[in-house]
Amino acid sequence: MQSQANSIESIPNVGLRAARAVVRDRGISDTTLWRWCRRGWIKAVNICGKNYIELASLAEFDRRAAAGEFSKPSAGAAGASSAARKKRLAP
Secondary structure: OOOOOOOOOOOOOOOEEEHHHHHHHHOOOHHHHHHHHHOOOOOEEEEOOEEEEEHHHHHHHHHHHHOOOOOOOOOHHHHHHHHHHHHHHOO
16 A cells, blocks of 8 residues: 555546636736636636636646647847857857
8 A cells, every 4th residue: 555645646637627726736827827718728617707727628738838839939139149159059
């Protein structure tokens, strides 16, 4: 029998979770969660005026984010220095 400290419980990826709990657990703002929903990255359900997030869509979002689908090239000063560094290091 495994001790509780050694067992790792995975978060189920079916069902719903309160949007407030998702915001709190992930350390993001309400606005960030709203943007993700608006862009279609995750699915939200409104039940009696309260928002709930579909856990399957949240798991899919995590998979896509880990794969780098949402990454963008650097812009502004960071983009300029990145381009200069590439130029300088090119043979």
